[in-house]
Structures are given as structure tokens and as C-alpha cells.
Amino acid sequence: MSTSAQKKMNMVQAIAMALDEAMALDPTVLALGEDIADAQGGGVFKCTAGLSTKYGTERVRSTPIAEQAIVGAAVGAALAGMRPVAEIMLMNFMTVAMDQVVNHAAKLRYMTGGQTHVPLTIRTTTGAGFGTGGQHADYLEAWFAHTAGIKVVAPSTPADAYGLLLSCIFDDDPCIFIENLPLYFVPGVAPLAGERVPLGKARVVCEGADVTVVSYSRTLHDVLEVARELEAQNVSVEVIDLRTIAPLDMDTISASVARTGRAVVAHEAQVDFGVGAEIVARLHREHFGRLKAPVGRVGAARSPVPYSKPLEAAFVPTRARIAAAILDTLN
Amino acid sequence: MSELENPGRPALLEMYRIATLIKQADDRFIALIKAGLIASPYYSPRGQELIPAAVSVNLRASDYVVTMYRGIHDQIGKGIPLRPFVAEFMGRATGTCKGKGGPMHITHVASGLPVTTGIVGAGLPIANGLAWAAQLKKTGQVTVCNFGDGATNIGAFHEALNLASLWKLPVVFVCQNNGYAEHTRYDLGTSSATIADRAVAYGMTGVTVDGNDAIELWRAARDAVGRARAGEGPTLLEAKTFRFRGHLLGDDSHYIPKAEMAAAMAEDPLPRYRAWLVVQGHASEAALDDIEATNAAAIEDAVEFALASPFPDESELTTDVYAMEARA
Ligand SMILES: Cc1ncc(C[n+]2csc(CCOP(=O)(O)OP(=O)(O)O)c2C)c(N)n1
Numbered sequence: 001m002s003t004s005a006q007k008k009m010n011m012v013q014a015i016a017m018a019l020d021e022a023m024a025l026d027p028t029v030l031a032l033g034e035d036i037a038d039a040q041g042g043g044v045f046k047c048t049a050g051l052s053t054k055y056g057t058e059r060v061r062s063t064p065i066a067e068q069a070i071v072g073a074a075v076g077a078a079l080a081g082m083r084p085v086a087e088i089m090l091m092n093f094m095t096v097a098m099d100q101v102v103n104h105a106a107k108l109r110y111m112t113g114g115q116t117h118v119p120l121t122i123r124t125t126t127g128a129g130f131g132t133g134g135q136h137a138d139y140l141e142a143w144f145a146h147t148a149g150i151k152v153v154a155p156s157t158p159a160d161a162y163g164l165l166l167s168c169i170f171d172d173d174p175c176i177f178i179e180n181l182p183l184y185f186v187p188g189v190a191p192l193a194g195e196r197v198p199l200g201k202a203r204v205v206c207e208g209a210d211v212t213v214v215s216y217s218r219t220l221h222d223v224l225e226v227a228r229e230l231e232a233q234n235v236s237v238e239v240i241d242l243r244t245i246a247p248l249d250m251d252t253i254s255a256s257v258a259r260t261g262r263a264v265v266a267h268e269a270q271v272d273f274g275v276g277a278e279i280v281a282r283l284h285r286e287h288f289g290r291l292k293a294p295v296g297r298v299g300a301a302r303s304p305v306p307y308s309k310p311l312e313a314a315f316v317p318t319r320a321r322i323a324a325a326i327l328d329t330l331n
Numbered sequence: 332m333s334e335l336e337n338p339g340r341p342a343l344l345e346m347y348r349i350a351t352l353i354k355q356a357d358d359r360f361i362a363l364i365k366a367g368l369i370a371s372p373y374y375s376p377r378g379q380e381l382i383p384a385a386v387s388v389n390l391r392a393s394d395y396v397v398t399m400y401r402g403i404h405d406q407i408g409k410g411i412p413l414r415p416f417v418a419e420f421m422g423r424a425t426g427t428c429k430g431k432g433g434p435m436h437i438t439h440v441a442s443g444l445p446v447t448t449g450i451v452g453a454g455l456p457i458a459n460g461l462a463w464a465a466q467l468k469k470t471g472q473v474t475v476c477n478f479g480d481g482a483t484n485i486g487a488f489h490e491a492l493n494l495a496s497l498w499k500l501p502v503v504f505v506c507q508n509n510g511y512a513e514h515t516r517y518d519l520g521t522s523s524a525t526i527a528d529r530a531v532a533y534g535m536t537g538v539t540v541d542g543n544d545a546i547e548l549w550r551a552a553r554d555a556v557g558r559a560r561a562g563e564g565p566t567l568l569e570a571k572t573f574r575f576r577g578h579l580l581g582d583d584s585h586y587i588p589k590a591e592m593a594a595a596m597a598e599d600p601l602p603r604y605r606a607w608l609v610v611q612g613h614a615s616e617a618a619l620d621d622i623e624a625t626n627a628a629a630i631e632d633a634v635e636f637a638l639a640s641p642f643p644d645e646s647e648l649t650t651d652v653y654a655m656e657a658r659a
Pocket of ligand 1: 401449450451478479480481482483509511512513578
């Protein structure tokens with residue numbers, strides 16, 4: 001593939017393209033969230049710019065600052081046959097709407113014996129690095145992955161963001177779609193119109209023989225960088241991008257680890273009680289005895305996101321810590 | 332003036348049928364719980380029967396009703412079929428939710444009951460979404476959302492009223508103010524003199540009515556449903572009432588002064604309504620007895636059906652979690 005000839009696009013543009021396409025395709029697709037309509041600027045990150053002008057403020061609705069009201073209205077509209085896409089500006093604000101997400105969106109299908117379902121997508125964004133401190137940059141994906149009934153999706157490239165978002169919108173289950181702020185304006189290969197990425201399928205981003213690293217979202221890019229650096233030291237790293245966290249594509253992870261015999265899970269969320277713990281537990285069950293080393297985990301420090309620059313830089317899983325965890329499995 | 336109109340005889344008798352069906356079902360459920368045949372906390376709506384009776388005769392089959400753990404009156408009012416209804420109470424496979432929802436989550440989409448929640452106040456934001464969908468689809472459906480006075484102190488209530496008013500949603504928020512939130516007396520938990528007062532803050536019509544007066548209720552419900560149907564936006568309708576059996580079955584109501592309880596009992600809306608119907612010449616005692624006999628037979632049929640129904644198969648444990656049974 002010649003990269004120079006390929007069209008480039010950033011994640012914001014890719015998300016806007018997916019939303020536009022979904023709304024054009026299906027009149028039941030709705031959007032709601034704080035400031036998302038054009039009169040309010042088309043969203044603080046501009047992912048929804050132009051949509052209300054094109055599809056009307058009945059379908060693309062700016063809301064008050066009321067996260068319970070946003071997610072609740074999306075749940076209700078979904079129950080009544082619509083496909084709402086709710087924007088919760090930052091992932092930390094999901095905590096304000098947890099009742100609607102965990103007690104309602106996730107469970108209504110089950111509790112009604114399959115009579116109802118909630119085809120709702122909640123787009124939200126997060127990621128440390130902007131000096132926003134403790135309440136604006138948390139990765140809380142494990143909270144949702146832990147709840148049965150919700151799908152959790154975390155793209156790492158513009159093309160995946162586009163393809164996965166379309167899949168979420170047209171999926172019949174509630175999906176939490178985690179966008180990464182530090183990746184928002186990084187250009188990548190532009191998506192092909194109409195090309196959806198299936199939910200629940202991981203991608204082997206680069207092949208390797210010595211160790212498997214499982215990652216997603218922003219951390220994936222650090223992992224790829226580390227993998228390139230280690231190649232110079234004759235360490236061959238296989239990198240897997242989960243794309244969807246729940247349901248977890250254990251088949252892809254397991255097949256890779258069966259070849260390499262070693263694994264590390266790297267994510268921005270805190271290590272303790274996190275997604276990595278789940279993957280490690282499953283790997284130990286499936287490959288116990290064949291693993292050449294204990295499975296490693298790398299994540300954020302066990303602290304709230306700090307404000308001060310040097311602390312914030314040390315908080316996220318640094319390349320040095322990722323490299324150390326990989327090398328650890330080789331010794 | 333439409334306010335002067337009264338319900339016609341069919342509506343008056345339908346309200347009586349619904350209200351007595353609720354009371355009879357409540358009595359029967361309590362007997363089943365005492366006999367060990369239903370194993371669940373139970374929140375009796377005894378005393379509040381006239382509210383859903385008066386609301387529901389103003390609704391269409393396609394309208395939505397959202398309710399909560401104390402909800403059998405609202406569910407019966409909306410016309411939930413008794414067989415799967417009772418079966419759900421008993422956790423049977425033939426229940427409305429295949430036995431997976433249970434008494435606090437009775438849902439029956441076909442009857443226009445898409446959500447019943449056990450979380451105080453959570454129904455209001457969801458009712459907005461149902462109403463928004465109806466508004467977009469121009470179906471003319473109205474959504475009625477029921478909750479207690481305690482729920483009006485939860486953030487979700489305020490967020491939902493504000494949004495509903497901003498978006499002029501076709502929703503009627505019915506606060507069944509029974510004077511207590513669990514064990515807490517109204518004025519110890521709620522800062523405003525009435526619930527309806529709170530509507531002012533959201534630019535919404537707020538009405539307080541005597542929840543023990545069928546005619547007053549009927550008029551207020553007709554007006555609120557009419558406003559919603561006409562695109563004039565939401566109403567906060569407060570119906571003042573009382574719960575006769577405590578918060579939860581087994582609760583001895585020790586926190587309610589005896590005189591207050593006695594006064595409320597003396598005002599029991601059902602016998603009052605019955606006497607009024609007879610005195611006004613709307614129905615004979617015998618005709619009302621017939622209604623109750625028909626109700627009793629239908630309830631017994633449902634109980635027998637439920638008792639004869641199997642429990643869900645263990646394979647149901649992990650079904651209905653996702654659209655296709657995705658392994659997480
Ligand atoms: C969010 C939440 N907090 C607490 C409870 C426990 N709880 C159940 S019912 C109830 C009282 C609610 O009173 P009210 O809203 O007046 O309704 P009523 O039961 O009187 O009909 C409480 C505190 C709950 N179910 N949900």
C-alpha cells in the first residue's frame with residue numbers, strides 16, 4: 001500500500017463522517033448532547049458540526065447540562081424504536097449518568113425477557129495529557145465492561161473510529177464508544193465510505209514471534225513505537241489492537257499467545273482491577289503450563305490523574321514502562 | 332368550559348372496574364405472599380387505586396405508561412393481561428418478562444408498559460425519551476410517568492422536568508403523593524409546600540388534585556393528556572393520596588401517627604366512590620357486585636395459570652443479555 005497516495009483524515013473528521021452517514025442512511029438515528037447543534041457550535045470538539053443544519057434540530061438536539069436527562073432520553077427513545085447517539089462530553093461525566101447506563105440501558109433487554117432492547121450509542125471522550133487534572137481524563141472502560149449487557153468500544157485510528165462507530169449505531173445493544181482526546185487530531189488513513197468494522201473482533205496490527213502485546217486506544221500507538229524500538233534489539237513483538245473491549249475477542253489473543261508463549265497487556269486505565277486483569281486471568285486459564293513467563297500488565301499509576309506536567313507524564317503508561325514490561329517477560 | 336364536563340357512565344364504571352381490580356389483585360397477592368407462593372418484597376398500592384383508574388380511561392392503548400416498584404395499580408390500569416402478569420410475579424417462564432424481571436420490573440410492551448424501574452426517579456428521564464420518539468414519529472402517543480413524592484427530591488426529576496418543558500414533550504408526570512417516602516414524612520424530605528409548586532421552576536403547568544376524588548382526577552388527567560396530545564407540552568400532576576399498607580408489606584407504619592392513619596382510612600377512596608356511584612344512580616349495588624365478581628374470577632384464573640406454569644429453564648440465565656448472545 002502506498003501511503004502517500006492515500007487520503008488522510010483525523011478522528012474528529014472520521015467520527016463526523018460516520019454520524020453523517022448514519023443519519024443519512026436511517027431516519028431513526030438521532031443525536032443529542034451538550035452543545036452539539038450548530039447554533040451552539042456543533043459540539044465542543046466539532047464532531048457533530050453541520051449535522052443539525054442538515055438533519056434538523058428535531059433529530060440533532062442540544063441539551064442542557066444534564067447527563068441523566070441525556071442518557072435517560074436516549075434510553076427512552078431507543079425503547080421506542082430509535083437509534084440515538086448520545087454525546088457525554090467527557091468520560092468522567094458518565095459517572096453522573098451511571099444509573100441510566102448500568103441499571104437501565106444495560107439491563108432492560110434482560111429484565112424484560114427480551115421484550116425490549118436499547119440500541120443506544122454513548123460517545124464519550126477521555127485521555128490524560130491536557131493538564132485537566134483528576135476529574136476530566138479518566139479511563140473508566142472497566143466499569144462498563146464489568147456490566148453485562150453493554151458493549152465497550154475503543155478505536156485507535158480514524159478509520160477504525162469511523163467503522164466501529166457505524167457498527168455501534170446499527171447494533172441492537174447499548175454501546176459505549178470511547179474516543180481518545182490525544183488522538184483526535186492525529187491524521188491517519190481515511191476510512192472508505194461504508195466500510196464498517198465488526199464489533200468484538202480484534203486486529204493483529206503487526207506480527208511478531210517473541211511476545212504478544214494486547215492494547216487499545218491511545219496506548220496502542222505507544223506500544224507500536226516500543227515494538228519498533230525493540231525490533232532493533234532483535235525482539236519480535238506481535239501487537240494486537242482490541243478495538244472492542246467487551247465482548248472480548250479472546251480467540252485472536254489466545255491464538256497469538258499460543259504462538260509467542262508470552263504476553264503483556266497495556267492500557268491507559270489503571271492496572272488494578274482493570275481490563276488487563278481479565279485478559280491475564282483468561283490467558284492463565286487457557287495457556288497455563290505453556291506460558292514461558294507470567295503475563296505482564298502496564299497501565300496508569302494507581303492515582304487520580306495528576307495536574308502537574310511531570311506527574312501527568314509519569315502517570316500514563318510510558319514507553320519506558322511498556323518496554324520494561326515486555327523485556328520482563330523475556331528474561 | 333370543558334372543566335365542567337363529567338365522565339360519562341361507561342367511563343365511571345370503567346374506573347370502578349379498574350380500581351376494584353387493583354384492590355382485589357392487591358389482596359390476592361398479599362395472600363399469595365403470606366402463603367409463601369410469591370417470594371418478593373411487595374409494595375402495595377392500596378389507597379392509590381383511583382389515580383391510575385382515572386388516568387388510564389383518558390389514554391389510548393398505544394400510549395405509554397412508565398411506572399416503578401409500587402406499580403401494580405398503574406400496570407393493571409394500562410390493561411396488562413392478568414395471566415402473564417401474575418406469572419411474572421411468581422417468576423414463571425410464562426411471565427411478561429419470562430420470570431426474569433420480577434415484581435419490581437413488570438414490563439409488558441404490548442400493553443404500552445415499556446419500563447418499570449426499581450430506582451427512585453429513574454423513570455422520568457426515560458419517559459422523556461419515549462415522548463421524544465413519539466414527537467419525532469408524530470404518532471400522537473402520550474407518555475404518562477408515575478412516581479412518588481420522594482422521587483421529586485432526586486436530581487433526575489429536576490433534569491427531566493426541565494428537558495421535557497424545553498422540548499415541549501408529550502408527557503404527563505403523575506406524582507402519586509402518598510405523604511411518605513419510605514418512612515420519611517413529606518415535609519421532612521421535601522422543601523416545597525406542594526409538588527405541583529415545583530412545576531413553576533420549569534415553566535410547566537403544575538396541578539394538585541385530591542387523589543381520592545375520581546371526578547377531580549379524571550378532569551385533571553383529561554386536561555393534562557389533552558395538552559400533551561395537542562403538542563402543548565408536559566404537565567406535572569400531583570395527586571394527593573395515602574398508602575394504607577406501609578411502604579413495604581410487613582412494614583407496621585410505626586412512623587405514621589395513629590390519628591393520621593385513622594383519618595386516612597375513613598377517607599378510603601374505594602368505598603366512597605362506590606357509594607357515590609350508587610347514590611348518583613350511575614349503577615346499582617348488584618351491578619357493582621357483578622364487576623367485582625368478574626374481577627375475582629379473572630384473578631383466580633390468572634393465579635391458577637401462574638401456579639401451573641414452569642419456572643424458566645436454566646438456559647435462560649444467560650439469554651437476553653445481548654442481541655446475539657455475545658460472550659463478553
Ligand atoms: C435511587 C434510589 N434510592 C433509594 C431507593 C430505596 N427506596 C425505594 S422506595 C423509596 C421511597 C420512595 O418514596 P416515594 O418516591 O415517595 O414513592 P412511594 O414508595 O411512596 O410510592 C426508597 C428510598 C431506591 N429504590 N432508589
